[in-house]
Amino acid sequence: MxxxxxxxxxxxxxxxxxxxxxxxxxxxxxxxxxxxxxxxxxxxxxxxxxxxxxxxxxxxxxxxxxxxxxxxxxxxxxxxxxxxxxxxxxxxxxxxxxxxxxxxxxxxxxxxxxxxxxxxxxxxxxxxxxxxxxxxxxxxxxxxxxxxxSMPITTVASESSFSIGSQIISKYRGSITPDNAEALLCTRGWLYGSKAFEDEESGTEDSIGDVEKLVLTMQTPET
Known part of the structure; x- marks a missing residue:
């Protein structure tokens, strides 16, 4: 190194x-x-x-x-x-x-x-x-x-986008529409950005329970 x-x-x-x-x-x-x-x-x-x-x-x-x-x-x-x-x-x-x-x-x-x-x-x-x-x-x-x-150019943002996009648009989703791809990307951002999934690695909750908890968190009015 x-x-x-x-x-x-x-x-x-x-x-x-x-x-x-x-x-x-x-x-x-x-x-x-x-x-x-x-x-x-x-x-x-x-x-x-x-x-x-x-x-x-x-x-x-x-x-x-x-x-x-x-x-x-x-x-x-x-x-x-x-x-x-x-x-x-x-x-x-x-x-x-x-x-x-x-x-x-x-x-x-x-x-x-x-x-x-x-x-x-x-x-x-x-x-x-x-x-x-x-x-x-x-x-x-x-x-x-x-x-x-001058400000140097960088390819980090575009490479990061392609890296995330390859996880969404896989070989099994070759015909996915742009709207559905955008919805999946947004959902992924909401899931990993929510506090409800901070303990995701603990394995105490299954995927269905996580999604239900996220929906309830998003629907709860702010105090």
């Missing part, structure tokens, strides 16, 4: 660490602080691994984003447009600026975000609202934060 727990925790803790890093009150420093307590001998390796994986994820978002191509297009448009002689100096300045800017842009939005000072951890904020308000500053990273910090 411990082996399985470690196997799944290694993968699950990765996305949880991403969520903590994208909280401007904690960032990577908090992950390092916690991992130092959990893994005192090799915490630096694990923190480095988390950062590398997050950087890989960011690069995936960067590749599918149209922001980089839009920036390149805007620079080329400034360089190639023809203006009168009075704008020659401005054109030359803009072309040099665009070239230098594209060459010197070595830091990603992720690095710039991590280099900024974190917010006070004691202040309550809406993290999604923070990224919504900073999407112009970190356009790609804000999309990544939106996906990571």
């Amino acid at each position: 411990n082996e399985k727990f470690r196997k799944y925790w290694e993968n699950y803790s990765l996305i949880l660490s991403f969520a903590v890093i994208l909280d401007p009150r904690y960032k990577l420093k908090f992950v390092e602080y916690v991992f130092r307590k959990i893994y005192p001998t090799n915490y630096s390796e694990k923190v480095r691994h988390i950062y590398e994986k997050m950087e890989e994820l960011y690069l995936d978002y960067y590749r599918i984003s149209s922001i980089s191509s839009t920036t390149i297009t805007s620079c080329s448009r400034v360089i190639n447009e023809d203006h009168d002689e009075a704008m020659d100096d401005i054109d030359e300045f803009e072309s040099i600026f665009c070239q230098n800017d594209s060459q010197n842009e070595t830091k990603s939005q992720l690095d710039l975000y991590l280099e900024e000072s974190k917010l006070d951890a004691r202040v309550k904020i809406d993290v999604l609202s923070f990224w919504r308000s900073n999407k112009s500053k970190y356009p790609i990273l804000s999309i990544m934060a939106r996906d990571i910090l």
